[in-house]
Amino acid sequence: MALLPLKIEGACLGRRGRRWIGPVDLELAGQGTTIVIGPNGSGKTSLLRMMHGLERLREGSLRWSCPLEEARRKQAFVFQTPIMMRRSVLDNLAYPLRLGGMDRKAAQAEAEAWLDRVDLAPAARRDALRLSGGERQKLALARALIRSPEVLFLDEPCAALDGRATREIEAILQGASTSGTRLVMSTHDMGQARRLADEVIFVLGGRVHEYSPADRFFDQPETPQASAFLRGDIVE
Amino acid sequence: MSDLWLGLQQAVWLVITLNGDLVEITLRSLQVTLTALVVASALALPLAALLAVRRFRWRRSVIAVLNALMGLPPVVVGLIVYVTLSRSGPLGVLGLLFTPTAMVIAQVIIIVPLIASIAHQSLRELWSDYHDLLISMNTTQRQRIATLLWDGRRALLTAALAGFGRAIGEVGAIMVVGGNIDHATRVLTTAIALETGKGEFAMALALGFVLIALALLVNLAIHWLGQTERGGRW
Numbered sequence: 001m002a003l004l005p006l007k008i009e010g011a012c013l014g015r016r017g018r019r020w021i022g023p024v025d026l027e028l029a030g031q032g033t034t035i036v037i038g039p040n041g042s043g044k045t046s047l048l049r050m051m052h053g054l055e056r057l058r059e060g061s062l063r064w065s066c067p068l069e070e071a072r073r074k075q076a077f078v079f080q081t082p083i084m085m086r087r088s089v090l091d092n093l094a095y096p097l098r099l100g101g102m103d104r105k106a107a108q109a110e111a112e113a114w115l116d117r118v119d120l121a122p123a124a125r126r127d128a129l130r131l132s133g134g135e136r137q138k139l140a141l142a143r144a145l146i147r148s149p150e151v152l153f154l155d156e157p158c159a160a161l162d163g164r165a166t167r168e169i170e171a172i173l174q175g176a177s178t179s180g181t182r183l184v185m186s187t188h189d190m191g192q193a194r195r196l197a198d199e200v201i202f203v204l205g206g207r208v209h210e211y212s213p214a215d216r217f218f219d220q221p222e223t224p225q226a227s228a229f230l231r232g233d234i235v236e
Numbered sequence: 237m238s239d240l241w242l243g244l245q246q247a248v249w250l251v252i253t254l255n256g257d258l259v260e261i262t263l264r265s266l267q268v269t270l271t272a273l274v275v276a277s278a279l280a281l282p283l284a285a286l287l288a289v290r291r292f293r294w295r296r297s298v299i300a301v302l303n304a305l306m307g308l309p310p311v312v313v314g315l316i317v318y319v320t321l322s323r324s325g326p327l328g329v330l331g332l333l334f335t336p337t338a339m340v341i342a343q344v345i346i347i348v349p350l351i352a353s354i355a356h357q358s359l360r361e362l363w364s365d366y367h368d369l370l371i372s373m374n375t376t377q378r379q380r381i382a383t384l385l386w387d388g389r390r391a392l393l394t395a396a397l398a399g400f401g402r403a404i405g406e407v408g409a410i411m412v413v414g415g416n417i418d419h420a421t422r423v424l425t426t427a428i429a430l431e432t433g434k435g436e437f438a439m440a441l442a443l444g445f446v447l448i449a450l451a452l453l454v455n456l457a458i459h460w461l462g463q464t465e466r467g468g469r470w
């Protein structure tokens with residue numbers, strides 16, 4: 001059963017009378033790569049976490065097109081700061097497979113194949129906490145992709161990386177996208193947004209300010225705030 | 237002074253010649269305490285992980301009670317176990333009083349709160365690192381607990397060693413429930429108390445050497461585990 005579209009209606013995050021996200025109305029369709037942009041503190045991380053089900057809604061609703069339990073299994077998340085388990089690189093990567101009930105040998109074999117793909121094979125036996133920032137991000141990405149999720153959320157996966165590491169990550173992402181994974185990713189890097197986006201969600205002040213196809217957003221943004229943001233001006 | 241000197245010499249002699257009584261008592265001590273340690277760990281470690289992972293209504297109270305139980309005077313634990321196991325007590329029919337099993341029970345009660353509290357401290361930290369990842373991966377509660385126990389195994393070993401240290405050096409409770417019976421329930425600590433009372437310093441000191449050696453070993457191991465943990469290895 002298809003996961004998408006995802007329908008979000010009047011969704012808010014908040015606590016004790018304070019609200020920092022929403023109301024958000026959004027329908028995420030089945031195809032393409034969605035890039036989430038917006039200034040610091042605008043709510044990119046919160047929006048992604050909300051879609052993934054990591055945040056409890058204070059109001060509104062969020063519905064996948066299949067039962068929730070199934071939807072939870074078919075998505076993955078790459079966090080802004082990668083979370084490394086206190087295990088070897090190989091065991092980090094094999095972990096999601098083991099959760100799915102695969103036996104140790106098979107899981108490790110598949111993990112090794114993925115390590116090759118992300119150029120981390122020489123580090124297989126090392127402790128994951130000893131990896132560099134870029135290597136951690138690649139490992140986190142491979143760990144998120146290893147169970148072939150239908151939807152992958154990424155929260156600024158290249159924020160702390162140099163040009164080369166960024167290109168490596170983008171190549172992996174494009175590969176995943178080609179083989180059918182729906183990407184929803186936030187970024188600060190407008191070049192990256194232009195390279196990857198099929199559609200853009202522009203977040204401002206905890207709301208979806210603009211949601212449109214990438215060409216249209218970059219050529220003719222609908223709102224003055226979006227054009228100001230694209231020019232690099234400060235947007236409040 | 238020369239009495240003490242003579243006692244020391246004899247004590248060293250008892251240790252190097254592996255005196256029969258000394259070995260028997262040491263082995264019994266290890267047997268009782270290691271059994272208690274295994275049972276207590278099997279109870280305390282999953283409890284600690286559950287307390288870290290799950291938010292239920294009585295969680296805070298359970299943690300508070302565990303911390304309070306850590307301060308329970310052992311001799312009172314001994315008294316409670318004694319009353320429970322004595323012939324007229326609720327479990328009297330089992331006939332466990334003055335057996336090593338009774339000593340194991342008392343030690344388990346004494347060290348479960350200690351192991352659970354220490355383990356909970358470190359597992360809570362680990363859980364705050366792992367929380368988002370494991371929720372995102374849609375793990376079941378069992379999987380979360382298993383993951384924490386496995387990835388936190390060094391810290392858990394430290395907790396268990398602390399429990400061992402407490403149990404092996406404990407005298408009040410096991411004296412009460414074990415009775416310090418020769419060839420049956422006599423262990424290092426109770427034997428030391430007895431020999432000292434009799435003025436047999438040689439045997440008391442020899443037993444003391446063994447006890448000190450065990451305690452030192454345990455603490456060295458804890459220290460070493462702590463260092464490798466800080467070094468980021470596991």
Ligand SMILES: Nc1ncnc2c1ncn2[C@@H]1O[C@H](COP(=O)(O)OP(=O)(O)OP(=O)(O)O)[C@@H](O)[C@H]1O
Binds near residue numbers: 020
């Ligand atoms: N649990 C929370 N409690 C209170 N405020 C929160 C909470 N989570 C997020 N916020 C607030 O919501 C706003 C959006 O935060 P969010 O992390 O989503 O921004 P962001 O767009 O990802 O920023 P950045 O670009 O710096 O990563 C911030 O003002 C933040 O302080």
Ligand SMILES: [Mg+2]
Binds near residue numbers: 046
């Ligand atoms: Mg963010």
